[in-house]
Amino acid sequence: MSEIADKVKKIVVEHLGVEESKVTPEASFIDDLGADSLDTVELVMAFEEAFSVEIPEDAAEKIATVKDAIDYIEKQKAA
Amino acid sequence: MGIVSPLGLGLEHNWSRLIAGESGIGRIASFDPSDLPAHVAGEVPTGPTESGCLTLSDWVPVKDQKKMDRFIHLGLVAATEAVEDSGWKPESEEDRCRTGVMIGSGIGGLQTIYDASITVHEGRARRLSPFFIPSALINLVSGHVSIKYGFKGPNHSVVTACATGVHAIGDASRLIMLGDADVMVAGGAEAAVCPLGIAGFSSARALSTAFNDAPDKASRPWDRDRDGFVMGEGAGIVVLEEYEHAKARGAKIYGEIIGYGMSGDAYHITAPAEGHEGAYRAMQAAVRSAGISVSDIGYVNAHGTSTMADDLELQAVERLFGDAGRQLAMSSTKSAIGHLLGAAGAVEAIFSILAIRDNVAPPTLNLDNPSTESVIDRVAHEAQRRKIDIALSNSFGFGGTNASVIVRGV
Numbered sequence: 001m002s003e004i005a006d007k008v009k010k011i012v013v014e015h016l017g018v019e020e021s022k023v024t025p026e027a028s029f030i031d032d033l034g035a036d037s038l039d040t041v042e043l044v045m046a047f048e049e050a051f052s053v054e055i056p057e058d059a060a061e062k063i064a065t066v067k068d069a070i071d072y073i074e075k076q077k078a079a
Numbered sequence: 080m081g082i083v084s085p086l087g088l089g090l091e092h093n094w095s096r097l098i099a100g101e102s103g104i105g106r107i108a109s110f111d112p113s114d115l116p117a118h119v120a121g122e123v124p125t126g127p128t129e130s131g132c133l134t135l136s137d138w139v140p141v142k143d144q145k146k147m148d149r150f151i152h153l154g155l156v157a158a159t160e161a162v163e164d165s166g167w168k169p170e171s172e173e174d175r176c177r178t179g180v181m182i183g184s185g186i187g188g189l190q191t192i193y194d195a196s197i198t199v200h201e202g203r204a205r206r207l208s209p210f211f212i213p214s215a216l217i218n219l220v221s222g223h224v225s226i227k228y229g230f231k232g233p234n235h236s237v238v239t240a241c242a243t244g245v246h247a248i249g250d251a252s253r254l255i256m257l258g259d260a261d262v263m264v265a266g267g268a269e270a271a272v273c274p275l276g277i278a279g280f281s282s283a284r285a286l287s288t289a290f291n292d293a294p295d296k297a298s299r300p301w302d303r304d305r306d307g308f309v310m311g312e313g314a315g316i317v318v319l320e321e322y323e324h325a326k327a328r329g330a331k332i333y334g335e336i337i338g339y340g341m342s343g344d345a346y347h348i349t350a351p352a353e354g355h356e357g358a359y360r361a362m363q364a365a366v367r368s369a370g371i372s373v374s375d376i377g378y379v380n381a382h383g384t385s386t387m388a389d390d391l392e393l394q395a396v397e398r399l400f401g402d403a404g405r406q407l408a409m410s411s412t413k414s415a416i417g418h419l420l421g422a423a424g425a426v427e428a429i430f431s432i433l434a435i436r437d438n439v440a441p442p443t444l445n446l447d448n449p450s451t452e453s454v455i456d457r458v459a460h461e462a463q464r465r466k467i468d469i470a471l472s473n474s475f476g477f478g479g480t481n482a483s484v485i486v487r488g489v
Binding site: 015016017038041042045049 | 140141142143146205206208209210213
C-alpha cells in the first residue's frame, strides 16, 4: 500500500473511531463506516490538512469511499 | 435523578459526600489559572467510574466526544444516570412521543467558542470543524439525550443564566401539567471553568479571589469574610413524570413538584434589587401555586452564592417566613460544590428532594461568622437531622431573573 493510502486509512480510523480492518478501499464512509454528512466534511478537512491539498466542494462531494479519497489525493500529489 | 458535580459522579455518592461536609473545591487543574485573579473552582474529578469519578469514555464514545463541548458531555452523563434510575424505557412510538427533554445551560460551549475564535482569527476559517456550532449550542444537550433514547416529545431548552436549572424543572413540570408530555427529562448542565469563563466573571468582580491559597474555604455563603462566588461545573438531571403515569408503572418516586414561582427584578443586569424583592415574589408565587403555608416548609436550599447578595436573599426569606422562620433550616450547598451556574438549580433541587427523603439538611460549609444574625438556622458546618416534609429551592440569575421550586416527599 502506498504511503498516501496508509495515511488516509489512519485518518479515517482516527476520525470515525472504526476498526482498521473495516477501512478497506471499497468501504463507503457513510454506508460502511458510520459517518454522517458532517463527519465527511470533517474528514475532507483532515485530508486537506494532512496532505496540504485543496479539495474543492464539488470534488469533495464525489469522495464517497476510501479509494475515492486515495485516488484524488494521489492525483493531486502527482500533478 | 442524576448528578455529576465537583463532589463526583452519581446521586448517592454526591449526597453522602455532601452530608459528610466534604468540599469539591480546589485549585483549578484543567488549565493554569496563575494569570487570572481567581485560582479556585469546583471541577468534576477525573478517575475510575467505580471510585465516583469521571471517565468520559465510559459515558460518551470517544469518536463522539469531539463533536460536543464539555457541558454536553456532563449533561449526557447525568441524564444517563437519571433515565436509567427512572426505569422509563418507552417501547411504543406513542410513549416515545409523550416523552420530552428540557435541559438548559447558562452559557453553553464557551471553551468551544474560544477555540473556534482562535482558528478564525488565525485565518483558518476554512479549517473550522463542522461540529463547532452543534458543539456549542445550548439546546444540544436536549438534542443528544433525545437521540440517545429516542424521546420524541417536546425538545426544549432553557437559558436564564444561574436560574436555568430551576426554570427547566419548573417549566418541564408545567408542560406535563398542560398535557404536552407524560414524561420530561429536565435539568441543567454547565462547564464554564475555562480561561474565558473565569476571566469574564472575574472582570465582573463576581468571583472569590481572597482564598486562592485555601480553596476549600473560598465558598462561604453568609460568612462575613466571603468575597465572591466559586465557579463549579457539572450537571443535574431529573426525570419528571405525570403522577398517575408513574404510579401505574410502579416507578421509583423520589418526590413531587408541588410549587413553582418566577419573577423578574426589572432593576439591574447583575445586582439584585433591594431586599431581594424579586426573590421574595418568586418564592411567594411558588408557595401560592403549591397551596401550602410557609410553615409547612422545613428546608430551603438557598441560592446563597457567597456574595454580598446572600444577605438580601436572607432578608427576603425572613420576610416571607415571618415567625415560621424560627423552625426553618436553610443552607447553601454551593459552599461544597461552588456555583454550577445553569446546572446549580437542578443539582440543588435534587439535594432538596434527598433532604426530604433522608430528613437531613445538608450543611453550609465555612459559615464561621455570619455577617448578619438571623432566627433562621443556616446549618453551619454540619448536616442536621430534622423532619423535612417539604423543601423550597431558590435560583436567581443575571438579568434579574428569579425562580423557586417547591418539592414534597411522596
